[in-house]
Amino acid sequence: MGGDMAAETEDPAGFRAELREWLEANCPESLRDANGPEDSICWGGKRWVFESEDQKLWLERCVTRGLTVPTWPKEYGGAGYSREQEKVFHQEMARINARWPLQSFGIWMLGPALLHFGTPEQKAHFLPPISRGEIRWCQGYSEPGAGSDLASVQTRCEDKGDHWLVNGQKIWTSYADQADWIFALVRTDREAKKHLGITFLLLDMTSPGVTTRPIKLISGASPFCETFFDNVEVPKEHAPGISSVVGTVNRGWDVAKYLLTHERTMISATGSGARSLGAVLSEEMGGITDASLRAAAVKAEVDALAIGLTLERYKDMAESGQGVGDASAMLKYVGTELNKDRHELMMATGGSEALEWDGPHGTRPADWLRTKANSIEGGTSEVMLGIVSRRVLGLPG
Amino acid sequence: MAKLVLNEEERMLADSARAFLDDAAPVKHLRELRDAGRTHDPALWKAMAEMGWAGILVPESAGGADMGHAAAGLLAGEMGKTLVASPFLSSAVIAATALRQVSDRRAADALAGIASGEVTYALAIDEGPKFAPEATRMEARREGNGFRLTGRKTFVVDGGFADRLLVLARTGEGLTLFDIPADRAGVSREGRAMIDSRDAARIDFDAVEATGEDVLGQVDDAMRVLRPALEAGQAALAAELSGLAAGAFGMTVGYLKERKQFGVLIGQFQALQHRAADLWCQTEVTASAILHAGRKLDEDPENATLAVSLAKARATETAKAAVIEGVQMHGGIGMTDAFDMGFYMKRARVGAEWLGDYGWHAEQVARLRGF
Numbered sequence: 001m002g003g004d005m006a007a008e009t010e011d012p013a014g015f016r017a018e019l020r021e022w023l024e025a026n027c028p029e030s031l032r033d034a035n036g037p038e039d040s041i042c043w044g045g046k047r048w049v050f051e052s053e054d055q056k057l058w059l060e061r062c063v064t065r066g067l068t069v070p071t072w073p074k075e076y077g078g079a080g081y082s083r084e085q086e087k088v089f090h091q092e093m094a095r096i097n098a099r100w101p102l103q104s105f106g107i108w109m110l111g112p113a114l115l116h117f118g119t120p121e122q123k124a125h126f127l128p129p130i131s132r133g134e135i136r137w138c139q140g141y142s143e144p145g146a147g148s149d150l151a152s153v154q155t156r157c158e159d160k161g162d163h164w165l166v167n168g169q170k171i172w173t174s175y176a177d178q179a180d181w182i183f184a185l186v187r188t189d190r191e192a193k194k195h196l197g198i199t200f201l202l203l204d205m206t207s208p209g210v211t212t213r214p215i216k217l218i219s220g221a222s223p224f225c226e227t228f229f230d231n232v233e234v235p236k237e238h239a240p241g242i243s244s245v246v247g248t249v250n251r252g253w254d255v256a257k258y259l260l261t262h263e264r265t266m267i268s269a270t271g272s273g274a275r276s277l278g279a280v281l282s283e284e285m286g287g288i289t290d291a292s293l294r295a296a297a298v299k300a301e302v303d304a305l306a307i308g309l310t311l312e313r314y315k316d317m318a319e320s321g322q323g324v325g326d327a328s329a330m331l332k333y334v335g336t337e338l339n340k341d342r343h344e345l346m347m348a349t350g351g352s353e354a355l356e357w358d359g360p361h362g363t364r365p366a367d368w369l370r371t372k373a374n375s376i377e378g379g380t381s382e383v384m385l386g387i388v389s390r391r392v393l394g395l396p397g
Numbered sequence: 398m399a400k401l402v403l404n405e406e407e408r409m410l411a412d413s414a415r416a417f418l419d420d421a422a423p424v425k426h427l428r429e430l431r432d433a434g435r436t437h438d439p440a441l442w443k444a445m446a447e448m449g450w451a452g453i454l455v456p457e458s459a460g461g462a463d464m465g466h467a468a469a470g471l472l473a474g475e476m477g478k479t480l481v482a483s484p485f486l487s488s489a490v491i492a493a494t495a496l497r498q499v500s501d502r503r504a505a506d507a508l509a510g511i512a513s514g515e516v517t518y519a520l521a522i523d524e525g526p527k528f529a530p531e532a533t534r535m536e537a538r539r540e541g542n543g544f545r546l547t548g549r550k551t552f553v554v555d556g557g558f559a560d561r562l563l564v565l566a567r568t569g570e571g572l573t574l575f576d577i578p579a580d581r582a583g584v585s586r587e588g589r590a591m592i593d594s595r596d597a598a599r600i601d602f603d604a605v606e607a608t609g610e611d612v613l614g615q616v617d618d619a620m621r622v623l624r625p626a627l628e629a630g631q632a633a634l635a636a637e638l639s640g641l642a643a644g645a646f647g648m649t650v651g652y653l654k655e656r657k658q659f660g661v662l663i664g665q666f667q668a669l670q671h672r673a674a675d676l677w678c679q680t681e682v683t684a685s686a687i688l689h690a691g692r693k694l695d696e697d698p699e700n701a702t703l704a705v706s707l708a709k710a711r712a713t714e715t716a717k718a719a720v721i722e723g724v725q726m727h728g729g730i731g732m733t734d735a736f737d738m739g740f741y742m743k744r745a746r747v748g749a750e751w752l753g754d755y756g757w758h759a760e761q762v763a764r765l766r767g768f
Contacts, residue, residue: 278768298763303682305703305762306711310685313401320402330678388677389670393650396665 446514
């Protein structure tokens with residue numbers, strides 16, 4: 001939500017004041033550029049090359065306070081923040097325009113799944129390296145034949161006693177070429193009904209037989225890959241007592257469903273904290289004279305504010321014990337459709353200048369094209385509407 | 398700010414309101430009023446007042462429940478679900494909020510009258526087809542120690558039966574808000590037959606006498622009193638429209654689950670499923686803006702304009718979509734007077750115009766967001 005709508009909460013224990021002081025003292029000047037390009041945020045992992053000493057320093061400092069994963073328990077590298085404290089943290093980060101210290105699929109997806117389904121040993125083994133940005137994870141869900149119909153994954157996973165043998169292909173694996181590990185949905189029972197024979201497996205991307213191939217998108221970027229598994233042997237235990245399966249064998253769909261909820265909420269948040277379209281418009285066009293463009297932009301602004309409040313409301317609901325569940329499909333749908341609208345408007349205000357790849361508006365055309373994937377990845381808008389109509393509204397299948 | 402979820406007290410208020418209204422004021426009640434040629438049911442308002450609704454925004458010292466704007470929005474939302482006709486918005490929300498901006502004996506007495514349900518108010522502000530309070534032309538000419546009000550007000554909601562009127566008029570330097578009895582000499586009101594079957598009047602003022610006592614707040618400074626009252630009314634009306642959308646949508650989804658064509662339930666058709674699902678998404682997004690506006694008015698009323706206009710803009714559009722789809726998805730029966738959806742459609746249109754339409758509120762958002 002835009003700063004002018006977010007009220008500062010009370011600060012009886014001096015929490016905000018202390019945090020503000022720490023951020024002021026520790027966030028390097030050069031990283032106070034939160035509005036910069038998305039890829040300027042550190043992804044971590046063994047292959048990560050820091051763009052500057054400051055970027056490295058900022059990550060290290062945040063790690064010491066658990067601020068890369070503020071709501072995780074302290075024992076796993078978090079700060080143990082309540083949702084209220086997390087809100088304050090976000091407000092204080094925004095206040096100095098601080099760049100996020102670390103982003104990753106480990107933080108967004110595997111972490112929440114492990115916190116919910118993992119054994120104490122798995123949590124202790126896998127979570128701290130995620131919080132420190134040491135291990136970068138990618139997500140192996142979709143396959144060429146399993147897109148919107150995700151539960152029909154075919155990647156074969158056979159029980160070979162002390163190890164699993166994996167064969168198959170994943171697609172749309174985000175940044176698989178730069179990831180250290182992958183969490184993947186694999187089929188462990190070919191006879192069971194399709195939702196019941198799936199297992200949630202963790203494996204090392206350096207295992208022999210794993211190869212990746214980036215997919216070039218219309219934006220020119222290659223955030224996604226094809227990932228191939230050719231007789232990949234995955235130990236049953238990565239270390240003594242550390243199972244390579246999250247949850248129960250053949251019940252990986254439970255974990256996947258839980259995670260999809262997270263993913264949808266996350267994708268829906270894309271762009272909700274963005275600057276007002278009005279500010280962008282008036283800067284670029286000296287106040288808008290094109291009435292239809294202005295009207296469309298105002299409508300997008302109205303919707304953006306209301307959708308931001310809806311994310312806020314659903315977080316509040318989750319915190320007070322009311323499950324978000326299938327409504328995450330709603331959040332994903334409205335958030336991604338809005339983001340596409342916003343970027344269409346940004347292209348229109350940029351005019352011919354926004355048609356150059358590296359023109360006056362920088363990555364704007366690439367960003368615009370990238371948003372077209374928002375309403376496809378993590379379940380298409382049509383799949384989301386299907387979920388709402390069947391599971392929320394109870395319409396007949 | 399308080400969380401965007403209902404607390405225990407708020408949930409109980411909404412539940413008890415629903416239980417009461419399902420019994421006392423289902424849509425059938427509005428239909429019966431209309432068929433009897435009536436726009437208002439004093440007995441219903443009396444019952445609401447006895448439950449404390451008329452005093453929902455009145456201080457306890459004046460006999461009110463003083464539960465705040467989020468709570469008033471909950472009541473308005475429940476009323477919207479079954480299209481309850483009452484002076485709740487005019488009296489309990491708008492007039493009560495205006496009177497609370499003034500701390501004198503007379504205002505305290507007036508608030509007590511509202512809370513008890515004995516006195517009803519209407520806001521006489523519009524003069525043309527669109528909401529434009531700043532462009533008010535009606536004149537209150539100074540005469541001796543007082544004023545003479547001359548001119549015409551239109552679309553005075555609940556103005557046909559209200560006991561008192563809040564009248565906005567131009568006084569030389571600026572605008573002034575007057576609080577006068579509706580039966581004062583020179584006031585003539587004509588109830589108009591409105592599409593939503595509810596009360597609205599055209600009121601002519603012919604050199605109506607007003608004294609300094611009748612001025613609410615300060616002369617030439619109406620907005621200090623009126624702005625909070627308008628914002629409270631806009632937020633509550635948005636809540637009513639949001640409830641209206643939910644009511645219409647509930648009927649529509651119910652129909653999709655029972656109506657068969659081509660040998661199947663029409664709710665099995667993906668074309669209808671996706672439209673219904675989209676509509677539900679819109680109602681959820683709007684509901685967030687409604688609750689937020691109530692919270693903002695309760696906790697930071699000086700800076701609530703953006704939140705209120707956001708709520709009214711969204712609610713107007715969502716209610717419109719809900720009734721258009723409501724009629725369309727019901728097919729032929731949706732077109733008939735015997736079916737209730739038409740009542741929802743007509744009230745949604747009136748609610749869209751009252752206190753500023755989508756364009757007016759979207760413009761407020763634009764202004765406050767740097768357009």
